[in-house]
Amino acid sequence: MIRLRRVTKVYKGNIYALEDVTLDIEKGEFAFLVGPSGSGKSTFVKLLIKEEEPTSGQIYIADTNINELRKWKIPYLRRKIGTVFQDYKLIPHKTVFQNVAFALEVTGKSRHVIDQQVPEVLKLVGLGHKLDAFPDELSGGEQQRVSIARAFINRPPILLADEPTGNVDPSLALGIVKLLEKINSAGTTVIMATHDKEIVNTFRKRVIALENGRVIRDQDRGVYGYD
Amino acid sequence: MCTGMINVKYIFQETFSSLRKNAILAVAAIAVVAVSLGILGLVVLGWDVFSNMIKNTERKVGEIDVYLYDVTSEQERVAIDAFIRGIPEVDPTRVVYKSKSQALEEFKQQHPENPELWEYIETNPLPASFEVMTKDPKDVGLVSSKIKNEAPYRERIESVKTASQAIEKLESVFEKFRYIGIIFVVILSIISMLLVSITIQVAIFARRREIGIMKLVGATNWFIRWPFLTEGVLEGLAGSIIAILVVVLTKVWIWDQLAETLSFLKLGFTPWLIPVLVPLIAVAGVVIGSIGSLVALRRFLEV
Numbered sequence: 187m188i189r190l191r192r193v194t195k196v197y198k199g200n201i202y203a204l205e206d207v208t209l210d211i212e213k214g215e216f217a218f219l220v221g222p223s224g225s226g227k228s229t230f231v232k233l234l235i236k237e238e239e240p241t242s243g244q245i246y247i248a249d250t251n252i253n254e255l256r257k258w259k260i261p262y263l264r265r266k267i268g269t270v271f272q273d274y275k276l277i278p279h280k281t282v283f284q285n286v287a288f289a290l291e292v293t294g295k296s297r298h299v300i301d302q303q304v305p306e307v308l309k310l311v312g313l314g315h316k317l318d319a320f321p322d323e324l325s326g327g328e329q330q331r332v333s334i335a336r337a338f339i340n341r342p343p344i345l346l347a348d349e350p351t352g353n354v355d356p357s358l359a360l361g362i363v364k365l366l367e368k369i370n371s372a373g374t375t376v377i378m379a380t381h382d383k384e385i386v387n388t389f390r391k392r393v394i395a396l397e398n399g400r401v402i403r404d405q406d407r408g409v410y411g412y413d
Numbered sequence: 414m415c416t417g418m419i420n421v422k423y424i425f426q427e428t429f430s431s432l433r434k435n436a437i438l439a440v441a442a443i444a445v446v447a448v449s450l451g452i453l454g455l456v457v458l459g460w461d462v463f464s465n466m467i468k469n470t471e472r473k474v475g476e477i478d479v480y481l482y483d484v485t486s487e488q489e490r491v492a493i494d495a496f497i498r499g500i501p502e503v504d505p506t507r508v509v510y511k512s513k514s515q516a517l518e519e520f521k522q523q524h525p526e527n528p529e530l531w532e533y534i535e536t537n538p539l540p541a542s543f544e545v546m547t548k549d550p551k552d553v554g555l556v557s558s559k560i561k562n563e564a565p566y567r568e569r570i571e572s573v574k575t576a577s578q579a580i581e582k583l584e585s586v587f588e589k590f591r592y593i594g595i596i597f598v599v600i601l602s603i604i605s606m607l608l609v610s611i612t613i614q615v616a617i618f619a620r621r622r623e624i625g626i627m628k629l630v631g632a633t634n635w636f637i638r639w640p641f642l643t644e645g646v647l648e649g650l651a652g653s654i655i656a657i658l659v660v661v662l663t664k665v666w667i668w669d670q671l672a673e674t675l676s677f678l679k680l681g682f683t684p685w686l687i688p689v690l691v692p693l694i695a696v697a698g699v700v701i702g703s704i705g706s707l708v709a710l711r712r713f714l715e716v
Contacts, residue, residue, distance in 0.1 A: 235629070258634065265631035275626050291423060292632040336630065 187213040187344065187375045188234065193243030195229050195399075203229035205399040207243070211377065213343070216370045218386050219379040220410055221396035227379035230396070231348045234377075235267055236260050248343065265293055268337030268345040268374075272352035274329045276321040276336075282308065283317040286336045293340060303339060311335045311365055327358030331365065338369055345369060347378040351385060363389060383410040427640035428647065431616045438612040439648055445608050446652025446701055447659070449601030450694050454660035456594035461686050462668060463587055467580055474576040475550035477557050479543040483513070485569040490541075492565045497545055502556050507546035513537050540571055602701055605652065609645050609705025616641060617713050624714070638714065642706050649702020653695045660690065 188211040195204040204226045211217055219227050232238040233245060236252055245252050247263065255263060276285050286308060287300045295303075308314050311331040321329055330350055337345055347366060351359035363378070363385050370376040380386065386393060386409060393408030394401060403411060432439050479497070481490065490510070498505040511519070516539040517531065524530055547556050557573045564570060617624070627637050664687060672682075 261628075261631045261633045263631075264629065269629055275622075275629065277623055277626060288626070289630040291420065292627055292630050292636060294420065294636075340631070 187211055187215070187248060188377075189244075189246040191244040191246075193233065193240045193245060195226075195233060195238065196241045202399045204233070204240075204396075207399075207401055209394065209401060209404060211375060213375055214370070214373055215392060216367065216376045216389075217378070217392040217394055218389075218408075219377060219394050219396065220381060220386055222381060225396040226399040227381075227396060228348055229399075231269070231346050231377075231379060234344075234346060235264055235269060265340050266342050266344060268334075268340065268342040270330070270333050270337050270345070270347040270350045272349040274321070274326075274333045274353075276329060276332055278321055281318050281320055282313060282324070282332050285321070285332055286339055289336045289339050307335045307339045308332075310338075310368075312361075325358070326354045327362060330354055330362055334362070334365055334369070338374070342374065344375045344377070347376065349380055350378065351380065351382055356384075359385060360388070386410040424639045424643055428643045431620070431640065431644055432647070434619060435612055435616050438608075438615055439644075442605065442608040442612045442648045442705075443652045443655070445601070445605040446649055446698055447655035449598060449605050449701075450653050450656035450697055451659045452594070452601065453598040453697065454656055454690055454694055455663060456591065456598065457690055458660060458664060458668070458686070460587075460591055460594075461683050465683065467584060470576075470580060475547040475553055476576055477545040477547065477553060477560070478574045479545060479560055480540045480571040480574070481542060482569050482571050483540065485541070485566070489566040489569050493567075493569070494543065496564045497543060497560060500556055500559055502547050502549065502552040504546050504548045507544075509544045511542050511544060513539055513541045516540070516542065602697070605649075606701050606705040606708070609648050609702055610709040612648065613641050613645050613706040613709035614713050616644060617709065638710050641710055641714070642703060645706025645709070646699055646702040649698040649700070649705070650695065651698075652701070653698025656698070657691050657694050660694065661687065 190207050190209050193204055193207045194202070196202055207226075207230075219230060221227055229238065233240055234247065234252075236255065240253065248266070250263075252263060277288065280288065283304055286304045290300045290303065305314060305317060308317060311334055313328060313331050313335065316324065316328065321332065324332070330353075334345075334347075334350070337347075345366070350366070351362050354362055359382065366376050366378060367389070390407045390409070392406050393403065393411070395403040395408075395411055479493075481493070485493075494508070494510060497503060498508050514537065517537050520539060521528075521531060545556065545560075547553055553575045557575050560570070561567065561573050624637055664682070668682070
């Protein structure tokens with residue numbers, strides 16, 4: 187599903203965010219991307235959605251070399267990759283329903299499809315009763331669920347979550363990851379960047395550990411491993 | 414393909430919500446567009462009225478004045494007189510000789526209220542002249558050049574003046590006004606484009622977060638751009654509608670009334686002017702609006 191070949195990303199000022207990263211993530215996998223802040227997790231996510239270009243190396247998504255992707259095709263790449271961020275990125279003046287519907291409107295779906303699919307997905311994430319609430323009326327955990335619903339509504343083959351539990355109350359964080367696991371079990375490849383040790387150790391999925399931009403460990407059913 | 418599927422309702426919702434939030438700047442942009450296009454309309458209208466007036470006047474005036482130097486002898490004068498009357502385009506019954514003393518008398522009659530103009534001069538400064546009428550006013554130019562180039566003793570002729578020379582002078586002055594008007598309109602149009610561009614930049618800035626999210630969920634560039642483009646176009650169009658109202662009302666309420674009461678001025682309008690001018694102003698407004706917003710989109714929306 188996702189293949190990285192000797193990917194290096196150097197930011198201005200000779201800062202190596204990623205260095206010589208080669209790895210494969212198969213269809214339907216669930217992988218934790220772990221490492222302290224500044225280890226290159228966010229850069230990894232940005233490269234996959236082509237928000238940043240690699241300095242060298244190749245990235246393939248579903249057998250397409252995204253380095254060679256034309257600029258106007260980027261939106262279509264992003265429709266195949268759902269993204270969830272630490273800060274939720276919800277639009278404050280839109281309701282829960284409207285925020286999720288937005289992702290469908292953007293792709294030109296009809297009102298009929300929107301009215302049918304949005305409540306369905308919100309029910310899936312456990313917010314079927316809060317369609318008309320505004321983001322600031324929700325808890326952090328609930329806002330992140332809205333964000334996951336928005337990422338998932340286009341049924342993307344890949345879902346990227348960058349520190350999705352970072353701003354969420356620890357007692358609710360587990361529920362967020364369980365939701366991602368549920369989405370994964372339906373066939374979506376999930377990559378979750380995190381530095382939450384407890385979560386990684388609880389779920390025992392594949393762990394890709396980054397340090398100073400290099401992959402220092404890649405193991406199935408792994409643990410967090412940092413102190 | 415979804416790029417082509419443009420949700421018109423979505424675009425207009427976004428456009429109007431942005432215009433509302435951005436109301437003060439939008440009003441300023443609309444006002445400047447209205448002023449520049451209004452001036453454009455009034456310049457064109459004024460130019461039309463004036464050029465029609467000149468044409469109407471030219472058609473009715475067939476008079477040529479031939480001024481003679483004081484040294485002209487009687488014999489020379491008679492020869493010139495005979496030559497003028499002999500020109501086929503000249504109406505020989507309407508060639509009048511006016512001597513120096515006749516000219517002075519006429520001048521005195523025309524300015525009875527200030528006798529000091531002639532009381533203190535000892536010699537008569539006014540030249541003798543012929544007043545020549547052509548049969549057809551359109552031959553004024555032909556006849557005056559014949560007199561200038563073919564008359565006997567033409568070294569005695571000081572100058573040949575026609576009414577159209579005066580009109581030409583007026584026309585050249587008016588031409589300058591027209592150029593000033595055009596330059597003014599061009600400058601104002603550029604300013605209004607910039608102002609539209611600024612309102613769109615502010616709108617983009619106000620919605621940068623939303624734009625970021627749109628990119629994230631896979632919105633195409635044009636999906637993001639359209640609402641901003643329509644915002645600029647609507648501002649331009651609103652400005653042009655105001656300008657059109659001003660121009661049409663000026664014509665109906667002011668100039669049509671003026672033409673009626675001052676009919677001797679021969680104010681005239683080209684009948685197709687308004688039907689051409691109105692869509693022209695509307696198109697100009699749309700062009701100003703779209704260029705303004707495209708400039709903003711190019712500079713401030715890297716999608």
